[in-house]
Amino acid sequence: MNKTLKQAMMLALCSSVAWSTASALDLKGVLKDAVNEQLGTSSKPEQTQATDSQANTSAQDKLANINWKNPSREDEIAVGRNVTGTILGAAPLVNDAALQQYVNKVGRWVASQSERADLPWHFGVIDSNDVNAFAAPGGYVLITKGLYLRLTSEAQLAGVLGHEIAHVVQKHHLKVMQKQALLDVGTSFLKDKISKNKLTQRAVSTGAEISARNLDKSAEFEADSMGTVLAARAGYDAYGLAEVLQDMETINNNDGSVALLFQTHPHPDDRLAQLSQVSGDQMDKISGGKTLETRLVKLK
Amino acid sequence: MMKKSLVWLVTALACSQVVAAETGVALKADQLRADTFSDAKVVGSVNKNDAVDILTKKGAWLQIKVAGKTGWVRLLTVKRNSAGGSNVAGVVGVATGRSGTGKVVSTTGIRGLSAEDLKTAQFNEAETKKLESYTVNAEEAKQFASSGGLSSRSYPYFTGSAQ
Secondary structure, rough: OHHHHHHHHHHHHHHHHOOOOOOOOOOOHHHHHHHHHHHHHOOOHHHHHHHHOOOHHHHHHHHHHOOOOOOOOOHHHHHHHHHHHHHHHHOOOOOHHHHHHHHHHHHHHHHHOOOOOOOOOOOEEOOOOOOEEEHHHHHHHEEOOOOOOOOOOOOHHHHHHHHHHHHHHHHHHHHHHHHHHHHOOOOOHOOOOOOOHHHHHHHHHHHHHHHOOOOOEEEEEEEEHHHHHHHHHHEEOOOOOHHHHHHHHHOOOOOOOOHHHHOOOOOHHOOOOOHHHHHHOOOOHOOOOOOOOOOOOOOO | OOHHHHHHHHHHHHHHHHHEEEEEEOOOOEEEEOOOOOOEEEEEEEOOOEEEEEEEOOOOOEEEOOEEEEEEEEEEHEEEEOOOOOOOOOOHHHHHOOOOOOOOOOOOOOOOOOOHHHHHHHOHHHHHHHHHOOOOOOHHHHHHHHOOOOOOOOOOOOOOOOO
């Protein structure tokens, strides 16, 4: 059961990740596979649970008792921790304590400017050459080494983290997961105290529906807009995120998989145009921000 | 035969220079400035929807040419026209040294984070604990900010309506 839950969450995560510029996530394929796998394993969920390691028991208990209809702060953190730990299972942290601490300091400072400053925010750089970043519910944010290496200032890092922080603040991923868990279920279904396995099963099968709807682009545009303001509030130059988006436009990638990415994600061009539109003349009123090029920690 | 090859070579060279002529369109009216400061001298202006030539990029500024006048605007003022073909880097890529193959990220052979990786990934408790061990609290972050000369500022979220 927990495996399928993880899958459901992973799908939700992937479906609304902002920065998948160079990572080739075949969402539809994953969803289809996941649904197929779910159908094949749905008869023996308890067995799957029995294989969970004891070390994870308490965390898994929390996961098994998520109130998807109205998740608590603790529910949210438990879900986010699981999603994050699964990504880390695919790509571990870059083994550089100074770098990780640095990213946490920048991220925590930007998060402190948000409405959810009280969350236990965690930031990490993962060892992947893809250009990507991930936000998971409850205050978990990961950025790939591939994206980090493209950054040229702390203000840009702040902008990227600000975008992810905005996803968490607005509960974008959590809402997608909730939809997965609750769509097509109906309130009577919920009242019946159905097994979590069944709920998870439904969450996975509705993943296909999410794929059909494509991405919620407005969530990405909102995260760009909010992330820009959060970085500016933190004292950084407001154009950090815009600069990163513009840099992304220059990624020369003829890989066929990019077609799908640009099909399922707003193109950096559109994100910049949207940011320009939404910010209007408000960007001009933000002045005196710092870029801090020299403080950006270089990878070992 | 020889001549034909030469023609091809010349054509190829000509094509490689095409990046210099990147164009865009103004997303909003703005002033052209003589330099990359918000208080630099105003040397002209651009109207919304004006077609512009993008000459180069410097930080969050673009140098553009419009109606015979050249000046700098913030990068959100101009939307670059879609490059269309494979030459997406354009002048901005050249300016940042990121055109061509130098920064191709998703090349075959480089270990990436594929969909398959994510699908088959197993929760890693040790790495999760490691991640959590790097957590800093609000006070530590504030001190870090101060040491970089950063101070908290109060700006509202943008209120412009989306397209």
